[in-house]
Amino acid sequence: MKRSVLVVMIMLSFTLSKAQDVHFSHFFSMPIFQNPAFTGYMDGDVRVAADFRMQWETFGNGFGNAFRTAAVSADFGLLRNQMGGSTLGVGATFINDAAGDLALKTNQAGLAVSYVIALDQNKSNYLGVGFHGSFSQRSIDFTNAQFPDQVETDLLENYNYFNLAAGLLWFYQPTDDVNFYLGGALFNIFQPNVSFFAGENIELDRRYTAQFGSRFNVSNRVSFVPSILFQKQGPSQELIFGTFFKYKFGNQFKTSEAINFQLGAFYRFADAIIPVVRLDYKPVSFVFSYDVNLSKLTAASKGEGGAEISITYTGRIFPESNKYKSIKCPIL
Numbered sequence: 001m002k003r004s005v006l007v008v009m010i011m012l013s014f015t016l017s018k019a020q021d022v023h024f025s026h027f028f029s030m031p032i033f034q035n036p037a038f039t040g041y042m043d044g045d046v047r048v049a050a051d052f053r054m055q056w057e058t059f060g061n062g063f064g065n066a067f068r069t070a071a072v073s074a075d076f077g078l079l080r081n082q083m084g085g086s087t088l089g090v091g092a093t094f095i096n097d098a099a100g101d102l103a104l105k106t107n108q109a110g111l112a113v114s115y116v117i118a119l120d121q122n123k124s125n126y127l128g129v130g131f132h133g134s135f136s137q138r139s140i141d142f143t144n145a146q147f148p149d150q151v152e153t154d155l156l157e158n159y160n161y162f163n164l165a166a167g168l169l170w171f172y173q174p175t176d177d178v179n180f181y182l183g184g185a186l187f188n189i190f191q192p193n194v195s196f197f198a199g200e201n202i203e204l205d206r207r208y209t210a211q212f213g214s215r216f217n218v219s220n221r222v223s224f225v226p227s228i229l230f231q232k233q234g235p236s237q238e239l240i241f242g243t244f245f246k247y248k249f250g251n252q253f254k255t256s257e258a259i260n261f262q263l264g265a266f267y268r269f270a271d272a273i274i275p276v277v278r279l280d281y282k283p284v285s286f287v288f289s290y291d292v293n294l295s296k297l298t299a300a301s302k303g304e305g306g307a308e309i310s311i312t313y314t315g316r317i318f319p320e321s322n323k324y325k326s327i328k329c330p331i332l
Helices: 003-017
Strands: 046-055 067-078 087-099 104-118 125-139 158-175 178-187 207-217 222-233 236-249 259-268 272-281 284-293 304-315
Touching: 087 125, 125 178, 236 272, 259 284
Parallel strands: none
Antiparallel strands: 046 067, 046 304, 067 087, 087 104, 104 125, 125 158, 158 178, 178 207, 207 222, 222 236, 236 259, 259 272, 272 284, 284 304
């Protein structure tokens, strides 16, 4: 049996026994994938984000391609002026996740909707609820696979499933210099069958997420933007936390003219340190990070984890009302 086939079969075995959703170090750039209540929740009317992640490329030497994930999302905040400061959010998402020489792939397309309601007359206190429905196809390419004669396989080359997620989000901005959010979501509500073996049913574990973030303005130019994400799916869990140090160049009183440079450091508990560099050149943000592996896989990975880059555009389609300002979201 080819070495690459052996690796993919091991990956298949792992996937079947402990199937997991994809994850991002840039959870702050891809918020819909952590909580659908973030849909349309932005300082603007439209947001388009793209993310590309390469993980464990060291394992590719002699073992074929490692994990590569690409994701795109677009969402809109609608009817804010007509709804007294509240917002209807709609969005679309797409994920392509691939691993191994045999192209173990997951393609997922989804639609999201949310409603963010203002809880007070000052428009500083908001509560949001969101839903995300997705259609996924998983496939594997056996074109280059070679199996010994004694090995019998009854594998499906592809299968499809539909899934649903729901989330809640609370946002509060007591002053212009401080704001924070707290949220939680449930993914894989339908627990679809994710087995590649015909006639076998293996349910995809539900994924529970909780997130907290904030922004503290130290001065007109300097801010700290800490955030925390916790996820649990079946026997696996992830805790990632850290902060950005943000410095604003240009005219600090005109957001459209501001250039923000941010340095960040995050820690994925018992797994990796993640240094991050971010540049906000309104209305576009560029983020680059690299996971430095600290887990038990360090000997094999040589400390290498995953490089990740994301680009986000946040703009305005509708004129902003003087009465109902855009939500000042701390995460983007």
